[in-house]
Amino acid sequence: DAGVTQSPTHLIKTRGQQVTLRCSPISGHKSVSWYQQVLGQGPQFIFQYYEKEERGRGNFPDRFSARQFPNYSSELNVNALLLGDSALYLCASSPYRGINEQYFGPGTRLTVT
């Protein structure tokens, strides 16, 4: 079975631009969460979506938004990019809404110049 997939693998953007990252969960998984991992730090929670609705949000500005589609894939959008947005963006899926282990994709490496 295919694991969590993310696209693109790498991305370079300029300050002020907008970016969209994509995630396809494991088949049958209805929950998708997004994390930001800055170099030298652990992943930091951004959003959780379950059944196409936002179920949780971390301490990120409104420049960050996301959505989940009927097939449970998800997009993360970041507007007005800042240099500090440079990070590895991880998507994780799980079958359920509540506490349980999550399955992570390989991530999208975003560099903002």
Place this chain on the structure above:
Amino acid sequence: DQQVKQNSPSLSVQEGRISILNCDYTNSMFDYFLWYKKYPAEGPTFLISISSIKDKNEDGRFTVFLNKSAKHLSLHIVPSQPGDSAVYFCAATSSGGYQKVTFGIGTKLQVIP
């Protein structure tokens, strides 16, 4: 504010010996704890978890111990193998109905053959 702390950035252990990775947390609301392993260029992989109603959970070579009064948990790997060399993240969450997981900054384990 680091709510999940992994104070050892790195650890080296001989193959066959025990690896002990430590983690401390400050948020009393955390009641479910997870360990993830991460290889370079891959997303984190779930390893083992423990609920706050337990003080020990085993899965093969991996055992997690939880000391709630000290707000401390540890991951024991016995025996350590070269393939265990990776970054290990301690993570915690609370039974809030969604998966806002707080990660530590990780400990890099090197198992020396």
